[in-house]
Amino acid sequence: MRLDRSVCHWGIWAFAAVMALWPHAASADPITAERITIALSKFEALAEGAVADGAVPGLAIAVVHDDKVVFLKGFGLREAGKPELVDADTVFQIASLSKPVSATVVAALVSGGIVSWDSKIADLDPAFRLADPYPTSELTIRDLFAHRSGLPGTAGDDLENIGYDRATILHRLRFVMPSSSFRAGYSYSNFGLTEGAVAAARPTGKSWEEVADEKLYRPLGMASTSSRYADFLRHADRAALHIKVDGAWAAKIKREPDAQAPAGGVSSTARDLAQWVRLVLGNGVYDGRHLIAADALDQTHVPLMTRGKNPVSGGESFYGLGWNVEFGRHGLSWGHSGAFSTGARTVATFFPKEKLGIVILANAFPSGVPEGLSDSLADLVFDGEVEGDWIKAWDGIYASLFGPAIEAAKAAYAKPPSPTTPARPDSAYAGRYTNDFIGDALVSNAGDGLVLRLGPAGVRSYPLTHFDGDLFLTYPDAEMPDRPAGVSFVIGLDGKASAMTIDFLDDNHLGTLRRVGD
Structure with a gap:
């Protein structure tokens, strides 16, 4: 979700300065295993209630603490009106939660010396063009993963909607005039990030989908995770997408996101994503193995572009490389949300100091359930009680995304x-x-x-x-x-x-x- 497009250039030094000055709102008490256990016992009832109340048809949730998967469960139905239940191995389309996953893949390429975050796209993919020659010559992987290339947010989404493939869309981005000066504005671009990922993979001689398998999914044993829609369809245990039709959830629409696979085309399970959480919170170490260099991964969490304030909590929010970086009431968090208006909602929230990670997958849009549950669990862990009705607050945010535009079009x-x-x-x-x-x-x-x-x-x-x-x-x-x-x-x-x-x-x-x- 795009919140603010104002400008801020950051480096590692600025990140350290913010961390030093930011008042840490979390409890001074350590987050112990016992506190997590108590919080999860209350949290599970909230998740069950959200499904029972019809807030979403189904959910899958994973929670990691101190390198252990401490909660892994499904709730509700894969498809409304059918008996099959969601479990920890139900495959969901995770929409824009794909972005931090893909940033982790690129971090693995950086770690292996195949590219750097500052590798120029002109060197990796000489055929790619922006509208103006100077940005084209200077554009880097970092620029595209930070959404600061100047590409407007919707550039390419329109072509995908009318059936064009990835190669055609990326070629035609040269005809789109920038929405801001190069590196001077934040504009959340699915196909900008996609170009960054595809270009990063080019020196390997393999497709992005193959590289994601090789560098992340297979090493972590994420056997049900893929960046190909065809693989998602091969799973019998998969969640349908739901939208509201006459007030009821209905699985009406399919979403084939291969064109923007790095930005929105990953499908995965709560069980698989828990392994990714372990890797990220472990600074690139997984089961005792150093899979990704810590400095390559650390760069994804440096706040590069300001996004304004979190619309519900008011926390200061920035964008790194495929990640939201936020300074909120519980201190520093990393995360990302995902949404398909055709019926997907996802969120991941990491508290790196506490080694706590939360992944919530839902099969409906619009819904604020993922963020609402994530915020509720954070309250329970840090404060022992939920401070507000976060699901209701986030429901309002997502309901407002299209409502005014629809009503304006109807009125016109x-x-x-x-x-x-x-x-x-x-x-x-x-x-x-x-x-x-x-x-x-x-x-x-x-x-x-x-x-x-x-x-x-x-x-x-x-x-x-x-x-x-x-x-x-x-x-x-x-x-x-x-x-x-x-x-x-x-x-x-x-x-x-x-x-x-x-x-x-x-x-x-x-x-x-x-x-x-x-």
């Missing part, structure tokens, strides 16, 4: 003006349109109306409904089927459309396509 197109200007003949709009970023689009007759086809070979279809004049509506989001978007045409002197603007692809002002041919 609630009813056409009166009198309504009729549409021109379908032949005025039908034809092929193109631009460098979106590629080809085809508007054609379909039954009694028009349909817009986008993506490679027109793989995505969007029926167009006339609204007023040369403006049509479509409903592009399967997870938000009642959210309209405009598709407008500019008519030339010949009475035919010369251009078309697709609102739902225009976040970065690249949604206007010119008509080509007849």
Whole structure:
């Protein structure tokens, strides 16, 4: 989730300065095994209650303390309306929790001397371009994992939504104008981080997916973890994605995230992720083996870009390399959340001083259950009691992500003006349109109306409904089927459309396509 895009440049010295000055809010008493046991007995009831109350269909939770997995359990259902239960080995799509996992993979490459965090993308992947030549020449893996390349946050997500593959999306990022100066702004970019990961893997001669297997999943025995969607589908014990339909959770939509696998395409289990937590909290040591050099891993937790304040706790929040770094009421924490609006919610929270790590996986969106439970467990561990209804507070944050935009779109197109200007003949709009970023689009007759086809070979279809004049509506989001978007045409002197603007692809002002041919 993106909170703030203001700017701050940090180094190791700044991190040390913040740590020295920040008042540690946690209890001065040591976090003993006994305290953890007491906290977990209360916490389990909270998790059971969240599922029983219908806050999510299912959950899987892992807690690690002092290099031991002290809690590992599933709750609720893999899919609403079906009897199969979630357990510790149920595979979830973890969405953007993939980012710190992928940062750990790159740390392993850095540890092995294959790349450094400051390796230039121009050296690793010479074909990659940003819009401007100077950032292109200076861009590093560190820049992309810190979201400070200048790429707008949604750059590439739009192309993924209409069916383009990773190579095409990364190539077309060169057409996106920056949202800030290079290294001067934080803008959370799935495909920026993806390029950083893919470039880091290139010297190995292997794909990112192979490198993740080799450097992290296999050494930790994470047998159910993968960066390939096909592997997720092969598991019988897997969690479906759920959204709310008429007030009830429903498994309606699939999410195939291979194009952005390093940023959002990992699937895993609570059991497997507990091993990753052990590695990270162990500073690269796992079962007595030094798998990753501590300095390579430490760099991922240096706060590089400010994100403002945590919207619920008020803690100061920064971004490192694929990690959120936060200074809150329980002191320093590392973590990351993940969300697919198609129905996934995840979170990991690490308290490095206390060697405590929490992973919570849920199969529904919107929901603040993962953060709410994580915050509740932290309260129980540090203070002995829960300070507030954190699930309710986080529910409000996630419910607000799309609600206002949906309502604004509905209001804008609630009813056409009166009198309504009729549409021109379908032949005025039908034809092929193109631009460098979106590629080809085809508007054609379909039954009694028009349909817009986008993506490679027109793989995505969007029926167009006339609204007023040369403006049509479509409903592009399967997870938000009642959210309209405009598709407008500019008519030339010949009475035919010369251009078309697709609102739902225009976040970065690249949604206007010119008509080509007849």
